[in-house]
Amino acid sequence: MAQVLEFKLPDLGEGLTEAEIVRWLVSVGDVVAVDQPVVEVETAKAMVEVPCPYGGVVTARYGEEGTELPVGAPLLTVAVGASAPAGESAPAAAAPAPDPVADSAPTPARDPAPSREGASGNVLVGYGTGAPVARRRRVRPPVNGARTAPSAVRGGGAAGAPGPVPGPVAVVSPLVRRLAREHGLDLRTLTGSGRDGLILRCDVERAIREGVTASQTEGATVATASTVGTASTPAGTSTAATASTTRSGATRVALRGVRGAVAEKLTRSRHEIPDATCWVDADATELLAARAAMNAAGGPKVSLIALFARICTAALARHPELNSTVDTAAREIVLLPEVHLGFAAQTDRGLVVPVVRDAHTRSAESLGAEFARLTEAGRSGALTPRELTGGTFTLNNYGVFGVDGSTPIINHPEAAMLGIGRIAAKPWVHQGELAVRQVVQLSLTFDHRVCDGGTAGGFLRYVADCVEQPAVLLRAL
Structure with missing residues (x-):
């Protein structure tokens, strides 16, 4: 009987917390061997191929090309012990539909210690995989009867934000916390779209966009009520910031991957040295x-x-x-x-x-x-x-x-x-x-x-x- 195992985005080392899917090397229904590269990802350091430690049939992929995933998010699931029918791939309808948000996918069955026949040890990008090793995972105790993400931490409140909500804030990536802090966003007011309420980057970016839209609407109302034909800048928002948000024809380029890493490192150098x-x-x-x-x-x-x-x-x-x-x-x-x-x-x-x-x-x-x-x-x-x-x-x-x-x-x-x-x-x-x-x-x-x-x-x-x-x-x- 086939056993469905989940392969998560591994820790790529050097303090990296996320990676962008550049190209999938396998499709749902493909048969993969142990340590076969299954996806090409771009980190803040380089482009690397990620090998899968399981051998079997791919039953699901999580995340489209161009999607950023945090370390620990599911990449794909593999039916160990199963094989595709001769001459054709396993039908994709038998597998869960791919989901661009990895953490919203249903949780497959897991085997904490797979056998040598169907899996290798932990993935170490750039060096292949080795023999099975012991895996330890620290899990926080339930808070108020709810499950909590392993890396959950408490978020800081922002001035004028609603009062704190009891319990820890489920955030894995420090980049998500920093993004929220830079925009004065209280993470305790958000509902995460990931598994167990995990707050993802897309949740924070959506909240920021909604906040900008609300500020623009409020500013437009004030402008209409005071002086017809006079532009109004929302309170607390600079004219330059408003212009960059509303100017038609502007092109936005995401600071991520190599460009984002360079920007972050140069900024840190200027701040600290x-x-x-x-x-x-x-x-x-x-x-x-x-x-x-x-x-x-x-x-x-x-x-x-x-x-x-x-x-x-x-x-x-x-x-x-x-x-x-x-x-x-x-x-x-x-x-x-x-x-x-x-x-x-x-x-x-x-x-x-x-x-x-x-x-x-x-x-x-x-x-x-x-x-x-x-x-x-x-x-x-x-x-x-x-x-x-x-x-x-x-x-x-x-x-x-x-x-x-x-x-x-x-x-x-x-x-x-x-x-x-x-x-x-x-x-x-x-x-x-x-x-x-x-x-x-x-x-x-x-x-x-x-x-x-x-x-x-x-x-x-x-x-x-x-x-x-x-x-x-x-x-x-």
Whole structure:
């Protein structure tokens, strides 16, 4: 007899709380094998394929392509021990209809410890699945006779909102709580559409839209009663905010996926890091000549960004304060032993920052090859979460966009970022005479908590010296 098991969106690691369904790889009625990828999802870190730990017939899918699901929400159900009829797939009518809101689907039968024949262990995205492991789940005791979501927490009240409702607020995603807090919405006044009254993101967004509509209606009534033909702004709402809501023809783009992750990280950096920037112009003529000579000698071609990366690792060895992070809870600066070098790469899906692991141990040729591999993976959306996290210092080559300078935002929780402008022919005093030289502007944005201007200036000056006289770098090897 077939047993219907529910497969939920697994914890994808790195603190991710939700993912967007990009493409289903199976349909209702398909037969899937253990650890077969069943759906492609986009997280705030990367695009990944999620393997199913059960083998059997797919009986239901929860969520259409483009839907965002929180971690722990059902993805699909599989009839373990069943098989599709020969020559055809199992009829979709025999399975529950797919529902875009995962938590509103009926609860299938569950097996807390599936057998090895029909299932593997917990899913670990990017590494496959392994043997069955013990699963533990903390469940809160019932409150007033009602079931409560495992991750339920109490929501904060907003000024002017109705009084608190007894019992915890069923909210899984911290993003949902933050969205409600930013719009002054009391979660205790909402009724969740998820299982057990779980409040989902769509519930909060619906409440926000209803609140905006009510404010606009009230404002229109006041305008009509006071002055005919005069626009009225609802109380507590700025004119700019009202215009953005009512302007016809406006296009709204959701801040989610990679774009949302970048926005959140940059905002956090601005809020938490007291940054400062210093910059210097450097004559890169000799560096370009050295690169041309290296490439003319044969072997793998050395890119300019690889040379700057090699210079950075040498500079960080002299100024390790800039390869650190700040532990705010312990009020300590943590100096990191390895240099995991991030670099900004623009893709069709937005800005990504892949990380070259152990950059301090690599040659210029090895750095160049890794830059090329990660850039191509970023353009195709194939970067893994590990390749996008764990950086200790970032290199930002905005010169490829044809600009001379910038003040980059530090990639939180790192302590510094080096920006490289375009290399352009400019008049320059060389050996006491005016000459046309290839000049580049270098800028260093640093966390002023980890060092003062003397350290930052020393780092940047050493980088500039290596650019102007590549032989300086040889002394560091």
